[in-house]
Amino acid sequence: MLMSARNSLLAATLAAGLTGLPVAGALAQAAGPGEIVGVWETENRQLKLEMFDAGGTYAARVIYGARLMEADGQTFKKDAQNPDPALRDRSLQGIVFLSSLKWNAAEGRWDDGAVYDAQSGRTLSAQVTLVGGKMELRGYMGTPLLGQTVVLQRTR
Template identity: 40%
Template sequence: MKKIFFSIVILLLVVTSSFAQNANGDKVIGVWLSEKKDARIEIFKTDDKYSGKLIWGVEMYEADGKTPLKDTKNPDVALRTRSRLNLVFISELAYDNGAYIDGHLYDARSGKTYSLKMKLKDDNKLEMRGYYGISLFGQTFTWTRVK
């Protein structure tokens, strides 16, 4: 009987900590302003992964100011006609113990994809590091939450 009781208690602790971790991870969900203040990005969750899409940017439209730029540098020829507006360029971020890891960052200007990790510095500051290969070879930038 004691074994069953302890098994139930352990199971409840594991499930409860899993829910708490997911709730903490969701703090990143929302709209963020890039470091250069030239883009707004919406971070959202799909299943247990976090992604980000470009919802506004200075470099999003053709000279007419109305026609969204296309993803012309994409290595996949079939995707070169898609719009940069609402382009999901952050994907596969997993929340793990206060950090978002194992993500991908797609740069539409170059057509390259980088590894990505990020961490909330506080409720309104998001520190991100995009890198190629190992984190040492990368760039860190900070976004601010849009209220």
């Protein structure tokens, strides 16, 4: 049950409503740290984000997330579960939900990141790997082995 709760939490965190996508077994193919900068989207278009250089680390802001929208499909929900009461009335539109990713040249990936789960108000650890031109965003609690990966493709 603990594993199921973690998987559910990550799915909500990534705002994609995904239950886990297959992860390619190929090695990371990133040429350098700036390779993740751009706009990325899941194949089912349930999550769209913009990765950007945050001055020594990398981060992402939400462009669209199906689970972050009100019933009208156009208005973003409020950040009602934020642990900071002062932020609970802010819109989830454009929030930076992925932060502090650092390029790890030895491993060919971005590590030590944090991903914010707006549905629970929790923050999880995150890492990103580029495989076959796709971005694998992994959120986890404790160890990456206990996490879940969402695969995104570059749109710009």
